[in-house]
Structure formats: structure tokens, C-alpha cells
Amino acid sequence: MKKNISIKSKIILLSSLSLLATICIFSGVSFFQSHEVSRITTTASRDIIFKTVDKRLSAQASYNASQIQQLFAKKLTLLATLTDQISILNSAYAKQGVNERIIRQQINSSLALVFNRDATLDNIWLIMNENLVGQDSEFVDDLSHGSNSTGKLSTTWIREAGIAKNLAVSNELILTTELSANGVPYNFFFTCPNKTKSSCISEPFIDNSTGVPVLTATISEPVIIGGAVVGVVGTDISLNSLQQIAMDIKKDIYDGAGELSVLSGAGTLAAFTRDSSLLGMQVDKDLGAAGQQLWSQIVAGVEQLVRLEDSIRVLAPVSVKAGMKDWWVVLDVPKSVIEADAASLQTLQGTLQRSATINTSIIALIAAVIGMLLMWFTASNLVKPINNVAAMLKEIASGDGDLTKRITYGYQDELGNLVFWFNSLLDKLQPTLQKIKGSITETRATANQSLQIAQQTSVGMQTQLSDIDQVVTASNEMSATAQDVAANAARAAEAAQGVDRSAKQGLISIDDSMREVEELSESVTAAMLDIQTLAANSDEIGHVLEVIRGVAEQTNLLALNAAIEAARAGESGRGFAVVADEVRNLAMRTQNSVEQIRVVIERLLKGTSDAVEMMQTSHQKALVSSQQMKGTVESFSRISSAVSIISEMNIQIAAAAEQQSAVAEEVNRNITNVRAVTDSLSARAEDAAQMSKQLNILADSQFNLAEQFKT
Structure with a gap:
């Protein structure tokens, strides 16, 4: 018999009883709790105020x-x-x-x-x-x-x-x-x-x-x-x-x-x-x-x-x-100051509590009346099971979408008939959505794989671009270095040629100097012979002076003897005595002059000897200088030959460097073309990556939509 009671009667009866019981319990508990809350709140608020003040x-x-x-x-x-x-x-x-x-x-x-x-x-x-x-x-x-x-x-x-x-x-x-x-x-x-x-x-x-x-x-x-x-x-x-x-x-x-x-x-x-x-x-x-x-x-x-x-x-x-x-x-x-805030809060809480109690009582009575009216109105309109089926459809559309659930209803009324056909609809939707989810899973896997490949390609292109940039930089540096080498080699060749000309000019100067040194050596030799002859003549002059000095001494003695004899002769010998005295004076003067000449001759002999030694030393040094000049001539000849070889090698190096610079510029142009192509490929790779990302996003979106339905 209970199964024959209508849904409307059940809803009105049970909802009215539940509403009245709920209002009574809520009002009693609310009145009791309000006093406790007020007491606890007053104490806690004071502590909170002081803690807040402390922190502040x-x-x-x-x-x-x-x-x-x-x-x-x-x-x-x-x-x-x-x-x-x-x-x-x-x-x-x-x-x-x-x-x-x-x-x-x-x-x-x-x-x-x-x-x-x-x-x-x-x-x-x-x-x-x-x-x-x-x-x-x-x-x-x-x-x-x-x-x-x-x-x-x-x-x-x-x-x-x-x-x-x-x-x-x-x-x-x-x-x-x-x-x-x-x-x-x-x-x-x-x-x-x-x-x-x-x-x-x-x-x-x-x-x-x-x-x-x-x-x-x-x-x-x-x-x-x-x-x-x-x-x-x-x-x-x-x-x-x-x-x-x-x-x-x-x-x-x-x-x-x-x-x-x-x-x-x-x-x-x-x-x-x-x-x-x-x-x-x-x-x-x-x-x-x-x-x-x-x-x-x-x-x-x-x-x-x-x-x-x-x-x-x-x-x-x-x-x-x-x-x-x-x-x-x-x-x-x-x-x-702080306690004044706490007191104000306590007064405000008491006022709010009394106001809340009155308002709660009034609202409870009004809610009871309105609730009963609403339950009667709702029960009158729920004679059909459409609301339950609508709620299930809403759950599928906006909730978890669990298609595995089924509605169970044990009564053979309008709602039972509605539940039967609703469950039949779910039986058809469930396998269809399972196939769609499987297809979306495969599509997403393919999109992810394409995205990874596109990203790897893009990264590889970026790496290749970086490597090409480094190669371009290195090529530019190599070209600049080759040009510098060519310029330096050309300058080195010019410098070597200048050194070669200077070496040859130095060789000519050394030849002239060597000839002059040889002529000087010959002149020194002739002068040395003349000085030796002068020394010999000076010795002969010395011998002559010795003879003259001897004659002067003899004359002096004779004049002295003549003077003595004249003195013995008396007046008759006075004139002869005067002559003898003059002769003796001349002899003394001659003897003194000879002595002075002898001293001069000795100094002349010593100077001549020193000059001979200096001439001999100069002659030896001239010979040594002549030999050294010959060695210097040979060294300058070898230097001139080496400088000529260096000049030729520098010319060859300059030519090779210019050729290397031309090759480097050609390589640089080719690398620039390669980089342009690589830039284009990189852009295409990035476009492919973006398309793969978009495809992946679409696949994820479809998968999320399908995932809303549990199958």
C-alpha cells in the first residue's frame, strides 16, 4: 500500500515535519550558543587585540x-x-x-x-x-x-x-x-x-x-x-x-x-x-x-x-x-589606549548579540511559514519525474560525466518509465564515447611525437645557425689575418731590399776603407824608414860634436899656455897675451855651444826612438785592421746573399697570403649563403613546431572533453 502513496503526499508530509523540527532545534541551540560565544569572544578578542598590538x-x-x-x-x-x-x-x-x-x-x-x-x-x-x-x-x-x-x-x-x-x-x-x-x-x-x-x-x-x-x-x-x-x-x-x-x-x-x-x-x-x-x-x-x-x-x-x-x-x-x-x-x-579598544569591542559585541537573538527568532518564524508554503507548492508541481532526469543530464553535461552510472527506481510509475528509457540511452552512448576517447588518445600521441620532432629540428637548426655564425666569424678573422700577413710580408720584402742595398753600399765603403788602410800602412812603413835614417844621421852629428869639443879643449889649453908664455915675456908679450886670452874665450864659448848642441841631439835621438816605436805599433795595427776589413767584406757579402733570399721569400709569402685572403672571402660568401638557407629552414622548423603545438593543444582539448565522460 505504501508504494501507492503519491509522490506529492510524501513530499508535503515529510518536508513539513522536517522543517518544523529543524527550526525548533536551530532556535534552541542558537539561543544557548549565543551566550557562550559572547563570553568566549569577549575574552578572546581582548587577547587578540593585545597580540595584534604586540605584532603591530x-x-x-x-x-x-x-x-x-x-x-x-x-x-x-x-x-x-x-x-x-x-x-x-x-x-x-x-x-x-x-x-x-x-x-x-x-x-x-x-x-x-x-x-x-x-x-x-x-x-x-x-x-x-x-x-x-x-x-x-x-x-x-x-x-x-x-x-x-x-x-x-x-x-x-x-x-x-x-x-x-x-x-x-x-x-x-x-x-x-x-x-x-x-x-x-x-x-x-x-x-x-x-x-x-x-x-x-x-x-x-x-x-x-x-x-x-x-x-x-x-x-x-x-x-x-x-x-x-x-x-x-x-x-x-x-x-x-x-x-x-x-x-x-x-x-x-x-x-x-x-x-x-x-x-x-x-x-x-x-x-x-x-x-x-x-x-x-x-x-x-x-x-x-x-x-x-x-x-x-x-x-x-x-x-x-x-x-x-x-x-x-x-x-x-x-x-x-x-x-x-x-x-x-x-x-x-x-x-x-589599547584597553579602550577592547572595551569598545565588548560593548559592540553585546549589542550585536541581543540584536542577533531577536532577528534570529523573527527569521525562524518567517522561515517556517514560508517553508511550508514552498513545500506545498513544490510538491504540487513534482508530479512528473522530469526534474530527476534533468538533474542526471546536468551531471553528465557539466559534472564528471560518469556514463557508467545508472538510475535505479523500484516503482512502476511515471518515474520508473522515464528511468528505463534514460538508462537505455546511456547504454548506447557509453561504447561510442569509448571509441572516441581511444581515437583521441592516438591522435594526441601522434601530435606529441610531431611536436618533439619539430622541437628537435628547431633546436638542431639553432645549433647549426650558431655553428655557422662561428664559422663566419672565424672566416672573417682568417681573411683579415691573411690581409695583414700579406701587407706585413710586403713591408718586410721592402725592408729586406733596403737592407740589401745598405749592405752592398757598406761593402763598397769597406773596400775603400781597406784600400786606405793599406796605403796608410805603406806610408807608415816609409816614414819609419826615414825616421831610422834620421836617427843614424843624429848619431853621426854627435860624433862630429865630440871632435869639435876635443878641438875646443885643445885650443883652450894652447891659449892658456900662450898666455903664460906672454906673461913671462913681459911688455913685449903683452899683445900676444891679449890675443891668447881672446882665443881662450872663443874656445870656451865653442865648448859650451857644443855641450848645448849635444843635449839637443840627445833629446832628438830619444824622440826619434819613440817615433820609431810608435810607427812600428801603428804599422802592426794597420796590418790587423786590413785583415779585419777583409773578414768584414766576407760577412757583408754573406749578409747581402741572405737578405736577397729573405726578400724573395717575403714576396712569395705576400702572394700566398693574398691568395689565401681571396679564398677566405669566397668561403665567407658561400657560408653566408648557407646561413641564409639555414635561416629559412629554421623558420620553417619553428612554423612546424608551432603547428605541432597547436595540433597537440587541439588533441588535448578534445581529450579533456571526452574525459568529462567516464566510460
Whole structure:
């Protein structure tokens, strides 16, 4: 009997009962759960708010720390690049011998170039060791070469009214060891890089050099060459921008309710939104107990987030550079601000809960009435099984398309008749789709194979094109090389011919010289004979002088005897005595003259002997020179023959190189034609690959369409 109950009655009865039961259960559970959800949500929302605040504040502090880190990192990178340039210039001076004036001027120009390119730089300076680039004494007060009053390479660039100006850095500033308010020497900017051999950042200080107090920090970088510090380059950073950044961030933290501080590595306030007049102060000395508490937390290395009695504090380190003390960003947010948000959320949740309870009750009643009406209306229209069959067809058309499924229905009514014919239709469609899927699978395999072949062909063509390009390049280079060889061989042939002409001319000159040397040898021989004859004649003159001297001595004796006899004769012999005395005087004068002539003759004999020896030596050297000239003539003859052979070979090489160049150009033209053909084939291969890809895509599309139906 139950099988005879109509579908309409079943649907109306069961759906009405189900709808009423569902509404009652849903309403009861909803009322109970709303209270529990409200309680749990209030507690969880408070925790979530605080966790969200923690994450937000931590992220905000980390972001602010990264902003400050980037400010320092840009300057450190700029200084590192500048030290590399200075090292290269110093190497050019030390190793390549470039003039020290040029090096100093280029170093100073490099500073000026960097300074003018970066408008954010307030200044930039360089201090090098003494006598590093030339002698400092040669550059005293030479500002154009970056030198100070002692000639040391110590220069700085500043801005006055927006215009770059070059000044010298005095030695007094470099040597000042007086302690600043932060407890570090004033020349920390110079001594720190020299000691640590790494970058240094000074503690913030108030700079009054321009007449306006500016909170400033100095960054300095050592110039290291060969492991030793040879100088320091640096720049001053105005920290006023940090205070402005901090004030802008404060506006975004709970509408300005939070406070932000930036501390240096030694605890100096670089930014302080609570009171800007305290900038440059020490947080642990000038901010009382609160400052000491903050600094103790930083020194102790507490967690990044600290919950105080009346506020939440976030500490974010600013890692300036490895090896340096971290700077710190500190965010303080009052708890009252955060708890106000939680209280507002709790009040809003209570209001929403009450509103939801009322709305749920009303909606449940309305839904019950509307549901019953809809069930009656639906049951009245579902007297035919068309909706079930339509749902099955929809599943086949837009779902998985499972053609293996069949509709099972055990009643012999209109729906049973519809199910029977629907299943018969599926019995015909299933084998047909199986055949279509098999054909598509084969088509896709063929398309994939064609695609692979086309791709391999395209890759091969590209490889061949690359090889042909290399061959063309090599052929061009070979042609150019052959032309160079031909030109060089032609020049070598001309040079060899010139050498041959010079060798022949030298051979003629040597022949003339050899004849002149032989004539000189003969002349020396004749002169030597004449000098020997002169020596013999000089000896004979000596003998004659000996005879004359003997005669003079005898005459002197005779005159003396005559004088004696005249004296004996008395007055009668006076005239004879006078004559005898004159004769004796003449004899003495003759004897003296003979002695003088003898001395002259002896010197003449000695000079003649020396001249004979020199003539003999010159004669031997002339003979040796004559023999050497003959050997030189033979050498020049061989050189002339060799140069002639070289000239002929160079001419042959030039001809062969020109022929090789012509062949290379012909090969190059042929390869160019081959490349053009290969380009065409490559384009066809790419077209084939594209067609194979398109075919593969179509096959995949058809396969996917067929795969929608499970057979």
C-alpha cells in the first residue's frame, strides 16, 4: 500500500515535519550558543587585540629601525666606494709612477664629484697619513691639491648657500684629544678607524659650526692599503631628519598617543617625540629613573617587547654594521589606549548579540511559514519525474560525466518509465564515447611525437645557425689575418731590399776603407824608414860634436899656455897675451855651444826612438785592421746573399697570403649563403613546431572533453 502513496503526499508530509523540527532545534541551540560565544569572544578578542598590538608595534619598530639602518647603510656604502677609488689612485702612484700632483688632484676631485652628486651630504672629508702621496713639504697650503698648512693631504668639502666649497682640515683638529660631553675624544672620528681598521659612527653631538645648533653624527671609514690604515674618509650626518621621522610615526601610532625614541649605541637621544629639547642628552643620566630603567633594559638584553605597569614598550635594535654597537628604536604605547579598544569591542559585541537573538527568532518564524508554503507548492508541481532526469543530464553535461552510472527506481510509475528509457540511452552512448576517447588518445600521441620532432629540428637548426655564425666569424678573422700577413710580408720584402742595398753600399765603403788602410800602412812603413835614417844621421852629428869639443879643449889649453908664455915675456908679450886670452874665450864659448848642441841631439835621438816605436805599433795595427776589413767584406757579402733570399721569400709569402685572403672571402660568401638557407629552414622548423603545438593543444582539448565522460 505504501508504494501507492503519491509522490506529492510524501513530499508535503515529510518536508513539513522536517522543517518544523529543524527550526525548533536551530532556535534552541542558537539561543544557548549565543551566550557562550559572547563570553568566549569577549575574552578572546581582548587577547587578540593585545597580540595584534604586540605584532603591530613590533613590526612598526622593526620598520623604523630598518629606515634608520638604510640611512647609515647608504652613507657607509658611499664611503666604502670612495675608499676603493682612493686605494686605486694610490696604487697608480706607488706602482705605476704617476705624478703625485696628479694623484692628489684626482683624489680631491673624486671627493668633489661624490659630494656634488649627493645633495643629502652636508660635508665629506679625507685625512691621509703624512708623506703618503709625495712629500708634504712640496704642497704646503696647496688647497687645489687638497693640502693643509703642513702640506698633508687633508681636505673637506662643505656647502655654503647651496654652493660646494673646498677647505683644508687643520692638524689641530685631528690631534685634539679633549673629551666631549659624551666622554669620547673630539678626534674620535679619526682615531677610531685607525685603531679598529673598520667603520666608526660617533655619538650624536650638537654642531654649532653654521650658527644653528644641529644634532649630528660622524661616519668615518678607514682607507686600507696592504693591510695598513693610510687614511680616513668620512661625512657628518644631520640627525634632525630622525626627529621629523619620529614625529611623523607618532601621528600614526593610535592617533599620536604613543611615544618614539631613537638611542645611539651609548645611550644618546637621537630622536625623542616627548621632548625634542632633550636631544643629544644621555638617557641614563638626563631622563631620571625612567631613563635609567630604559637603559638597563637595553643593556640587560631583555625581550623585544616589555609590558610595564601602564604601557607596552617595544625595543628594536638598529644593526648599523657588524662590529658596531647597535642603535635602538623604542616605542611606548599606554595600556589605557589599547584597553579602550577592547572595551569598545565588548560593548559592540553585546549589542550585536541581543540584536542577533531577536532577528534570529523573527527569521525562524518567517522561515517556517514560508517553508511550508514552498513545500506545498513544490510538491504540487513534482508530479512528473522530469526534474530527476534533468538533474542526471546536468551531471553528465557539466559534472564528471560518469556514463557508467545508472538510475535505479523500484516503482512502476511515471518515474520508473522515464528511468528505463534514460538508462537505455546511456547504454548506447557509453561504447561510442569509448571509441572516441581511444581515437583521441592516438591522435594526441601522434601530435606529441610531431611536436618533439619539430622541437628537435628547431633546436638542431639553432645549433647549426650558431655553428655557422662561428664559422663566419672565424672566416672573417682568417681573411683579415691573411690581409695583414700579406701587407706585413710586403713591408718586410721592402725592408729586406733596403737592407740589401745598405749592405752592398757598406761593402763598397769597406773596400775603400781597406784600400786606405793599406796605403796608410805603406806610408807608415816609409816614414819609419826615414825616421831610422834620421836617427843614424843624429848619431853621426854627435860624433862630429865630440871632435869639435876635443878641438875646443885643445885650443883652450894652447891659449892658456900662450898666455903664460906672454906673461913671462913681459911688455913685449903683452899683445900676444891679449890675443891668447881672446882665443881662450872663443874656445870656451865653442865648448859650451857644443855641450848645448849635444843635449839637443840627445833629446832628438830619444824622440826619434819613440817615433820609431810608435810607427812600428801603428804599422802592426794597420796590418790587423786590413785583415779585419777583409773578414768584414766576407760577412757583408754573406749578409747581402741572405737578405736577397729573405726578400724573395717575403714576396712569395705576400702572394700566398693574398691568395689565401681571396679564398677566405669566397668561403665567407658561400657560408653566408648557407646561413641564409639555414635561416629559412629554421623558420620553417619553428612554423612546424608551432603547428605541432597547436595540433597537440587541439588533441588535448578534445581529450579533456571526452574525459568529462567516464566510460
